[in-house]
Amino acid sequence: MPVKPLSDDRLELYKTYLMNLKKLSKETSNFYIAEARKVILWATENNIDKIEMSHIEDYDRYIEAKHTHSVYQKKKSAINSFKEFLRQKGLTNVEDADLKIRPYTNNELEFLQTIMMAAGNNVTRYRNLLLIELALHGLSLKEITTITDEQLDFKNNLIKLSDREVMILDVSNIKKYYDLWKDIVYERTKCYPETYIITTLKDLSKPIKNYVLFKWMNLISDLGGIIVSIESLNMTYLKRLIISGISEDQILPQLGSHLRIFLPLHSEVLNSIINEQ
Incomplete structure (x- = not known):
């Protein structure tokens, strides 16, 4: 199911999701929420009526080109958290294989x-x-x-x-x-x-x-x-x-x-x- 860009209830649900994660600091939670809000704002500015996983991947590439590598890596962790939240809550039906980092043999x-x-x-x-x-x-x-x-x-x-x-x-x-x-x-x-x-x-x-x-x-x-x-x-x-x-x-x-x-x-x-x- 797609996500409406300006749905404040989605952010509230995301905030609750982050609060339930053990030992996740308040500072980190606030950063993740702020970055999720930026994803939604970007979608609105680009006239995206419904956010799909592919749109978040487009946003990922957008910030990668915009920021230094170290800043991008920090933001990417927040974006991945938002994507995982959408997946777990059934808010998207798009495959999330990109989240699956494989370990070394x-x-x-x-x-x-x-x-x-x-x-x-x-x-x-x-x-x-x-x-x-x-x-x-x-x-x-x-x-x-x-x-x-x-x-x-x-x-x-x-x-x-x-x-x-x-x-x-x-x-x-x-x-x-x-x-x-x-x-x-x-x-x-x-x-x-x-x-x-x-x-x-x-x-x-x-x-x-x-x-x-x-x-x-x-x-x-x-x-x-x-x-x-x-x-x-x-x-x-x-x-x-x-x-x-x-x-x-x-x-x-x-x-x-x-x-x-x-x-x-x-x-x-x-x-x-x-x-x-």
């Missing part, structure tokens, strides 16, 4: 790590491998670029974030890349990073810029023939949790809002992939 992950070991020099190689490992534990790009040394608790096998504690699934890899990266930093600068971990060598007190990481991911994608994305790495983390056999209630505390909001849809996709294997 084990072979793809091994291939990705092989490509990364062969690409670049030691100065950034292990930092980037550490970045991959953090994404494979469900961390968002913002969490990865702002993580500090004290948040990696190898004694208790935890990654301590502002809203949750994440159990480290593979401590050997993440600690190996962490130690190698710190040693390289020390060799080059004669000091260890005192604040952020994912940094440049020019300034260890500031997090690396998102565009640098996007540029690197695009480079690896071109070299290896495998698309590298934080989203697919996060989905692989979800897949690992589901394969472990724990319930959704046990999974939820491990997830940030960027993953939790899409868990119902992604669980369905992941379970179908697991059943195929």
Whole structure:
């Protein structure tokens, strides 16, 4: 069923939907609602009487062309949330395959790590491998670029974030890349990073810029023939949790809002992939 562009009751329903999502901050909810309102306003300005999923996809392309990559990624998460809301509430009959980000297979992950070991020099190689490992534990790009040394608790096998504690699934890899990266930093600068971990060598007190990481991911994608994305790495983390056999209630505390909001849809996709294997 289509959605009327200026239907305030739809926004109220969406607001209730967001409020029912556990641990979704008020700030994030307000941002998502504001972005949904912009979708509706755009539809009205373009004389669209009824909003279909294809119109929202057109809007997605519109804002991608209008904003920088980092701003677009933030807005896209809000748009995807609105699309998922429409799907769950039966407000559209259009297929939502574009929402279904597929996790990597084990072979793809091994291939990705092989490509990364062969690409670049030691100065950034292990930092980037550490970045991959953090994404494979469900961390968002913002969490990865702002993580500090004290948040990696190898004694208790935890990654301590502002809203949750994440159990480290593979401590050997993440600690190996962490130690190698710190040693390289020390060799080059004669000091260890005192604040952020994912940094440049020019300034260890500031997090690396998102565009640098996007540029690197695009480079690896071109070299290896495998698309590298934080989203697919996060989905692989979800897949690992589901394969472990724990319930959704046990999974939820491990997830940030960027993953939790899409868990119902992604669980369905992941379970179908697991059943195929």
